[in-house]
Amino acid sequence: MATDFLALVQRDHVDLQKELTLLLDPIASPAELRGSLDGVRLGLTAHAEAEDIVLGRFESISLLDALVAQARASHLAQESALSALVSARPGSASWRERACHLRDLVRHHAAQEEQYLVPGLRRHAPREMYTALAGAFATERLRQLAMLQPSAPLYFPEVPEVREVREVREVREVREIRMMADARVS
Numbered sequence: 001m002a003t004d005f006l007a008l009v010q011r012d013h014v015d016l017q018k019e020l021t022l023l024l025d026p027i028a029s030p031a032e033l034r035g036s037l038d039g040v041r042l043g044l045t046a047h048a049e050a051e052d053i054v055l056g057r058f059e060s061i062s063l064l065d066a067l068v069a070q071a072r073a074s075h076l077a078q079e080s081a082l083s084a085l086v087s088a089r090p091g092s093a094s095w096r097e098r099a100c101h102l103r104d105l106v107r108h109h110a111a112q113e114e115q116y117l118v119p120g121l122r123r124h125a126p127r128e129m130y131t132a133l134a135g136a137f138a139t140e141r142l143r144q145l146a147m148l149q150p151s152a153p154l155y156f157p158e159v160p161e162v163r164e165v166r167e168v169r170e171v172r173e174v175r176e177i178r179m180m181a182d183a184r185v186s
């Protein structure tokens with residue numbers, strides 16, 4: 001059975017919460033926190049950009065335009081919260097406050113999309129448009145990640161959680177590229 005759009009965005013939302021929580025680790029060093037922030041920046045930007053691009057095709061459906069506009073507005077709020085966090089000193093009081101704020105925004109965004117946006121798309125979008133959404137989102141997300149890769153790979157062997165999140169994401173992306181290549185062949 002084909003992967004559903006909801007399953008893909010839910011998985012990203014869960015990963016993002018884990019990565020955002022690493023920013024609040026009280027014993028992490030500034031370098032480790034910067035590494036965690038890099039993971040959040042990549043994951044959140046690729047997720048939001050991919051959603052904005054694939055959801056654009058539903059804007060002309062009158063029953064969905066408000067939900068799509070709401071998703072876009074929440075992405076803009078997250079982007080500005082991320083910019084504020086990038087300029088804070090890792091581990092400082094303002095870092096923690098801004099990281100908490102960003103995590104709250106992403107949590108609210110996830111609930112909004114999972115409870116209202118995706119059910120709305122299922123109900124009001126043409127069936128073939130909804131079915132094509134998962135593949136379009138997965139492709140766009142990978143394209144965004146490829147464009148966003150940091151110039152030098154970051155590696156923190158002393159932080160197993162960071163390594164684990166990165167490894168899980170890398171393995172998953174290789175698997176998704178293979179699945180898409182297979183789908184094109186068949």
Ligand SMILES: [Fe+2]
Nearest residue numbers: 048051071109
């Ligand atoms: Fe979103």
Ligand SMILES: [Fe+2]
Nearest residue numbers: 009051110113
């Ligand atoms: Fe999302």
